[in-house]
Structures are given as structure tokens and as C-alpha cells.
Amino acid sequence: MDRTEERAARYDRAILSLPAELRACARRLEMSARADAEELRLRAGRVGTVLLPEGERPFTDRILTPRDLDGVLELATQASVHTAREAFRAGYITVRGGFRIGIGGTAVIRDGQPDGFRAVSSLALRISREVRGAGEEVIRELTGEGAFRSTLLLSPPGVGKTTLLRDLVRLLSDGDPKSGLSPQRVSLADERGEVAALQDGVPRMDVGRQTDVLENCPKDRAVLQLLRTMNPQIVALDEVTAPEDVQAIRYAANCGVQILATAHADGLSDLLARPLYRELLRLGVFRHAVLIQKNGRTRTYKVIRLEETI
């Protein structure tokens, strides 16, 4: 199976989350589009579209109804919306295979907090892909004297933070002889189940031989629990978004553990413009930042030494 076929196969797995009729439409796309597809967008009152590197393009002729969207959620939760309540509050659900479905619509607010949806108006099925080797380009720059130093991966949404995080976790866990890195015990706080994509306890994505995963648990609590129970050398977590996450990172760093995390930002100046991340950098936990940029189909990685920059 060549790379295009492999990528298309991942798309084919993702569309299993769609009801039969939509799935049949999505399957009709040509191989190259299936291989390049980043997301499927379903909006009530509009035709379904596929997001490709060059933009969105329809994959159905039919206007979608709220019933179609309900059907997707019913299938995704196996008619068990009540068990995915926390995820609904956060506005997404993760389905088998580690694919995330983002939800838009009319939110229900309880005690000032979003508490699910009264009506769903749009869904975004993200086709996450494992890119083995994505981290090899940067791992050498992130290790000093054979030891990994805490690193923050930066990019705007949808550019490839999670993909790079996953591959770096794999490299750190298995070790990388080229950079003189021996295998490390990595604990992965995978709140959305997107990084390792556990299925019946087994990761569907390669996150390395020495990686312990805690899925579906809020990141801050997951980090503390993993520190207590798994004796990690490195803690990895996706998307630092809340002050609690920053506190958990600080606690982990004080325990002598290295951190690998991701954050939404266009660059260092964008990161520093936001109080939460300013606080994170002020702690001095991170030695490196990796800026991910996307130009058409190409991704580039730029390693920034934070001690020299800030």
C-alpha cells in the first residue's frame, strides 16, 4: 500500500462515523481527494463539503437537514449521548479510531457554562492521520546531551500540532539512536483521545513502546494522576488552554519531569500576547518551542530556543 492509499484508507475509516447515505456520498470522492482530505464539514441547510488543502468542495448534492446531523451523533455515540456529556460540554466527541467531531449549534447554558446543545447546526469530522517520521526532523534539536528538554509545539488550528506531538511521543518512547536518545517513559494525557486513539485499551496510533496513556480525563487532573501513578520521565499533553493546565505543568516540572505540550499560536509574539501563555513561558519550564507552518501541502518546523529569545 503506497502513501496515498494509506492516507485514503484513513479517510475511509473516518467516514465510517457517517450514516450510510452520507458515507456512500463521501466514498465517491476520487482517491487523491480522499488522501488529501483534512475534514468533512456537515452544515444543516447546506451541502456536505470536504476540506482539502486548497479549500472546501461539496461531496453531496443534497442539502443536509438537522436530522442528518442527529444521525451522525447517534451513530458516533452508539445512541448514548448521555455517556458523552462531558465531551458535548466541550463541543466535540471523539469516535472510534481517534477521529474528532466538532459540534456547532445552539448551546444550552447551565450555571453560566455550556452544557450541551439544544440543536446541532454543524459538524466537523477531522481526519487525523499518523505521520511517522514527522518528528525526526526536529528531535535532534530538542535533545541536548542525549536528554530531551521540555518543548512547546506551536501552530494555528489544523496545521499539524497533534500529528507532530504523536510522532515525538513515539520517538521519545522508543528512543532515537540517531540523536543519542535512549527510550524514555512517556505519560500521555490524551483528554480527547486523539493522540493515541485507544480502542479496547490498545492504542490505534503508534505512540511508542514505553508510553502510558490516560484518555478522556481533563488534562490537568490527568497530568497529576500520571505523575502519581506512572513515574514518567516525560509528560505529554495536547493543547494547553486553561490556567489549570499551566498549574499542572508547573507541578510536573517541579517534580523533575520534562514536558511536551502544544498550544494554539501563530508564533512566539502571538503566544506572548496572551496572558495564559505569557504566564506559561514566565515559569521557564520550556527550553524549546517548535513553530509549525504550512505552505500549501508542505509543513515546515522551526525550532526556537526560548532561553535565547525571551
Add this chain to the structure above:
Amino acid sequence: MIRVLGAILLLSGAAGWGLRSIVRLRGRAQTLTAIAASLTWMETEIRAQMTPTPELLELLARESAYPADAFYRQVLSGMKQLGERPFAEVWRTSLLHTPGLVLEPGDTLLLAELGVSLGKYDADAQAQAVRHVRQRAELLSREACAARDRDSRVHAAAGVAAGVFAVMILL
């Protein structure tokens, strides 16, 4: 000889009709009692454990009394078609096609309501919907049991009497 044979056939036909009515009365009472009991369990599971629907159906198929167990087995097997058919439809067709399930149209309508809300809302809202249907199912079950006790003998007697009457007229 042919007259005697005709008389026997008439008599057994009428008695059979009476017997069928009795079986139906008993079957409905048994069905509603078993379903109402299983709904108590369903409500508790959803409220206390937030049990996912497939797991819940598995549990109820294993532990419920006949014929509710067969019904939940049927729904569980229909869940494989999720994505092709909505859950509410799987639930409703299972109500109509599970062998051994004896329901009047009004009973089916009531229980079909549950398929629309099951697995679709948060645990509290679902538990509330289950309780609402359970309470009405319990009421129907009590009525069905009373009808069974009251009408079984009447149906049996009416069947035999109708047969005897027809035989007498013909002979």
C-alpha cells in the same frame, strides 16, 4: 358421519377462538409486567451509572423476564444497523416484530415513545422519559392482569358456548 365431523370442527374452532383470546390476555399481561419491571432497572442504570445504550440493552436482554429479554435482544441486534436506520426505528420495529411480545396498538405506541428519547438526551432527561413510560406501562400492566383474571374464564366459556350453540342449530 359428516354432520358429526362438522359438529366437532365447529366446536373445536369456537373453543380455539376462546383459547386464543385467553392466550392473548395472558400474553399481554406477561409482556407488560416484564417490560414495566425492566424499565425500573433501565431508569436506575441510566440515572446512577450512565450506562451506554448497547451495554444497557445487553444487560436487560440477559436479566429481564420473558418476553422483555427477547425484545431487548432484538433491539441490540438491530443496533448493528445504526447509521442505516435511526435508533427510534430499530426500537419501534423490534416492538412490532419480537416473537412472544403481545401488545395492543396503544401499548406499542406508548413504548415506541421511549425509542425517540432513549440515548438522545442527557441522563436526567432520559431517566425522566423512562419513568414516565414506566408509570404508564405499570398502569397498563395492572389493567392487563385484571382483564386476564376477569375475562379468561368468560372467553373460555363463550368459546365453548358459541360452539355448542352452532352445533345445536346445525344438528
